[in-house]
Amino acid sequence: MLHKLHRASALLISLYILVHLANHLLALGGVEEHIAFMDSYRNIYRNALVEPLLLACVxxxxxxxxxxxxRRIGQRRGFFDRAQAVSGAYLAxxxxxxxxxxxxxxxxQGVDTNFFFAAAGLQPGAYPAFFMPYYTLAVVAYFTHLACALRWLLRRRFTPRVLxxxxxxxxxLGLLLAVTVVATFSGAFYPVEIPAEYCLGDC
Known part of the structure; x- marks a missing residue:
């Protein structure tokens, strides 16, 4: 039963994560485009019913x-089995x-946790040595955990080689998305000017 609830909860969280990642990819078109999309879908995930449910699921x-x-310490065998545990621990x-x-x-702090809230720590004068791997590993861990879970669930339908x-x-794919998002927020594709209220270092 706990596994079934874990998967059901994962579906709701994944829906949010995938939309959130799509939002971050929109930043390739500019900060304004990213913020405009975020403002529109916040009406859904910050709803008085949806947000508490989402937080409870997390x-x-x-x-x-x-x-x-x-429960399975010392019992896992093989790369994907271990990768599922490591990625899950990092996601937690x-x-x-x-x-x-x-x-x-x-x-x-009373700030709008938008593009600038995430980008502030990635700027040269802040703490990129922490935040670059922090965000990159999060996206990689999510895709790794999802891939390992689906590989196990579909083990009777496809050959091990295909899986x-x-x-x-x-x-x-997760690594490519992570690098793209982090590079965008870091200012690799266009200058990112951090407003004073978001500064974590020299702005």
Missing amino acids: LFQVGSGMTFII FFFLFHIGAILYGRTV DRAAAGAMV
Whole structure:
């Protein structure tokens, strides 16, 4: 039952994550385009009913996921089995840290947690040595965890060779998306000017 609830929760969280990643890719067209899209879909995910449900799913996902990891310590065999556990552990860390930062920014700092909130830490005068791998690994971990889970669920429908190639392809896609998003927010494709209220270092 816990596995089934974990998967059901993952579906809702994945819906949000995929839209969120699409939003970040829109930043390739400029900061304004990114913020405009975010403002439009915030009406859905910050709804008084949807946001608490989403947060509850994340907390459940972290708790149930860590339970699975702890239960199978020393039992995992093979690259994908281990990759699922490692990626899940990193996602648990990222969810708690990132959501905590967002809520802190919204409630304590009183800032709009938009493009600039994420981009601030990636600028040369801030903390790119932390935030670049932090965001990159989050996207890679998500695609890795998803790929490993689907590989296991579809193990009776496809050959191991097909499943391994598909999972590896999903991981590569995650890496490409991660590098693109982080590069965009870092100012690799156009200058990013961080407003004073978001500065984490020299702006």
